[in-house]
Amino acid sequence: MNKLKQFILMLVMMFAVFLPLSNLTVKADQTDTSLEDIKKSGKLVVGLSADYPPYEFTAKVDGKTEYVGIDIEIAKKLAKDLGVKLEIKNMSFDSLLVALETNKVDAIISAMNPTPERKESVDFSDIYYSGKQYMVINKKDASKYKSLADFKGQTVGAQNGSLQYNLVKDQMPGTTVKGLSKLNNLVLALQSGKVSGIAMEEPTAKAYVANNSQLLAFDPGFSVSSDQTGSAIAFRKNSPALVAAANKTLAQIKKQNLLDTKYVPEAAKYMETTTKNNTMMSYWTYFAKGIEYTLIITVTAVFFGFILGTLLSLMRLSENKLLHSIAVCYIEFIRGTPLMVQVMFVYFGVGAVIQSLPALVAGIIATALNSAAYIAEVIRSGIESIPAGQTEAARSLGMTQKDTYRYVVIPQALKNIWPALGNEFVTLIKESSIVSIIGVGDLMYQTQLVQSATYKGVMPLFIAMVIYFIMTFSLSKLLNLFERKLNHG
Template identity: 70%
Template sequence: MKIKNIGIIFVIVTILLLIPFTKVNAASDGYLQKVKDKGTLVVGTSADYPPYEFTVKQSGKTEYVGLDIEIAKQFAKDLGVKLEIKNMNFDSLLVALETHKVDAVISGMNPTPERQKSVDFSNIYYRGKQYMLIEKKDKSLYKNIHSFKNKTIGAQTGSLQYDLVKNQMKNNQVKGLAKLNDLVIALQSGKVNAVAMEEATAKAFAKNNSSLEVINPNFNVDSSQTGSAIAFPKGAKSLVKVADKTIKKIQQKDLINKEYIPLAGKYMTNNSKQNSMWNYWSYFAKGIEYTLIITVVSVFFGFLLGVLLALLRLSKGKFQRAIAITYIEFIRGTPLMVQVMFVYFGIGALVQSLPALLAGIIAVSLNSAAYVAEVIRSGIESIPKGQTEAARSLGMSQTITYRYVIIPQALKNIWPALGNEFITLIKESSIVSIIGVGDLMYQMQLVQSATYKGVFPIFITMVIYFVMTFGLSKILGYFEGRMKHA
């Protein structure tokens, strides 16, 4: 027993002595090697934040530009890989990072203590003050945060500015939105009295809109929370190490002030010169294409799955009915937005190669199927039982009875309701823009970011949606008329 105890003690002491010398190699976490193996660095950003990241139109194509994009390019170059930009809502970026949809986030993000609990950050690459964007006519009214008593302040959800307003302006109501463009629209329409944002971004909006003004409200900001850094998945020390080297090289050459910001300013000036909506017709055309693809494919698969669910719910088997009822009630009881995010970020975490477009189609199809199933079920139940009995008495099987007798009559009865579901699907498909699918809503936001115009792109988008839905309703009405005369 003594020899055995001595052996155990020896092993424990040896392990304790080796601990100080067993430092984890930064490259052993696998993140760096994974990026190099696939040859692509996927960077998540929210391209509505000039001069950090925004969009321009070059040769008819959307290009991502700004100081953050230049940093991303240099980082990818230092890694020896290609750069791929994924544009999505700011408050979805960390979710995308944690589910490995992106390798890094470069989006003017502040490395707050709360964020550091779930992700790793590089060193700070740029520091800017926290400003307020206000209407120029209100310049004499607002001087600091105390001037805004009982006013409504807008801020981007999930941002440092949102927390600053919430914690330091307790006598104010904070209105959080995902997109800065929407916040600026809210400011111009009187929905908010000011918008809190980073200094460079506030000045960018004011420079390109003569009705806006910037002020320094003198927020009390902890120096540890200021500045922008690159975010990485927790434990990705190998990527952080390379990023810090890239940032050090950029800062030594002062590239941000000498090259990146001036270049972003040129892009912004060019955008202001050619901010006619006609110059961005290709954006809307691309949005229509993606919207129709999502709608048509989702209608097809949603209808097939809906028929199956309707038949299961009408079957005599308790287990089949339970499956159908559970699915239908669950889907109808949860928002489509949540379903889209779950498919992309949840299931997508297991299938990391799942594209955003495919995830959007899957989510919309599954959602539509639940509603289509109820429409079809009601149509089938509206057919008198005598029809089924007559068909069966003629020797028809249940399958043939449904195919040639019940379904055709039910389809004629439910066609208006089914058509309404298809029309609704065109509009509801806009929700996929939250995961970066380039549908019409997504393209509208790009146009807003590029032109600094908020309301007019919305109006154009409304007209386009109306044309698509009105056209579809006419087509469905034509077939409905044909059915009545059949």
């Protein structure tokens, strides 16, 4: 019966959290203030996935990392025409539509195809660039794969949420489609034999092949309707004023032929420069920045997670049924859901209510809340491991329950749980990599930038592995030292 009550309480708590978020959908009959809101805020927030050359990717400009490419130039011109500053938010391609829906970005300029399915959820500008759909394969397989039919029985890769993913699924029967969020990971899968080919848009396919002599790109014969091909800017549904402003900018770009005379050549120039200077040493600042953010997330999450975890453990041990039930519901719910989902919910869900919530803060909050549930169980087990006689002796000496916990129970419990607690701290360093999915510049995020900038897949991952090992190994040794001092004390 008690478990039934706890389950009902958990459902009530979940309902209380999700109910306010259900009212965030923009109604069709609302007055369009999309353009006015952007001008009032003074900035245009554009979402993209910067692993898609020549549309958007990263390059070193005057020693600094900058976003470059066709889409970046379009975003800059659109912001300039609107009279506002441009802010770029780089995240996984399959998270962009969610970010747009929850007001984390004002527009998506990421070579997005205006498919009929997407048009039901968002508004699109006019198409600004069109290209065929290509297949990228290993050059050694050139004689083996020449058309779509040749891939029967094979695994073909495509970016999650992309037009290419649907094309492979619909037009390549007998093949297995493997979707990943980053193109550089797909290229790595291709070179390691995990997939036989990767479906990409023509300009991107040619960009990767031009920078990797082991790859080959060709037109396999995808059939694409006119309402699916091409790239357009995506906006929230019912934003006609903003769409009209974007179309005006795109019309100027077409009239002045900026794509062919400026944007595409500049993207090619950055790609050529990157190819000449793509040694790992030249990207050490990426990894240094990633280490900084990873440590910030870990230390902050450990601090608040330990405080909340201690509180939850005491609540679960409390004789107060309400406090006990709340703690049990929280711990079981958090431990029963993936950290990735929690990170995305805090950023896109809670962040839709608190518009100013930065990705870094959302990542820290989600990681701390997740860690607290596990720390709570560790502390609870440590407290319960202390013989009841210890507490009874302390109380018989006149100590209050608070003093008993503070001076008798907690110090002994801490000694018992320190190995498990230390393991949680070490694990947190590795789990923090999940926040890269929402665009937090941690070590994993920076590694992906290096992969897309250098067109190399294995070496950046190897360096990231070594860095993670150094951080976790160093922390383990530090925790072991502290553990020995506790035991000698």
